[in-house]
Amino acid sequence: MESRLLEILVCPLCKGRLRLDREKQELVCAADKLAFPIRDGIPVMLEQEARELGQEPAGQDGAAA
Numbered sequence: 001m002e003s004r005l006l007e008i009l010v011c012p013l014c015k016g017r018l019r020l021d022r023e024k025q026e027l028v029c030a031a032d033k034l035a036f037p038i039r040d041g042i043p044v045m046l047e048q049e050a051r052e053l054g055q056e057p058a059g060q061d062g063a064a065a
Contacts, residue, residue: 005043011036012045028053 009018011029018027018036026035027043034050036043 009043009045013047026051 006018006020006027009027010016011018011032011034013034014029014031016029016031018029020026021028021035024035025038027038027045028035033053034047035053036045036050038044
């Protein structure tokens, strides 16, 4: 993701700064505790598409049963 784009993108809920998580391909809003996915290089800035921080994305086995 281009750094210029990251500089102008803000959280759609609180208008706060976002942090890029390159490993998970997400834009993270610490204030709202949400992570917005980046799909095919395009950030998906919809609240209903965001995951709450602390939850693993679907398809990843991070928690023991």
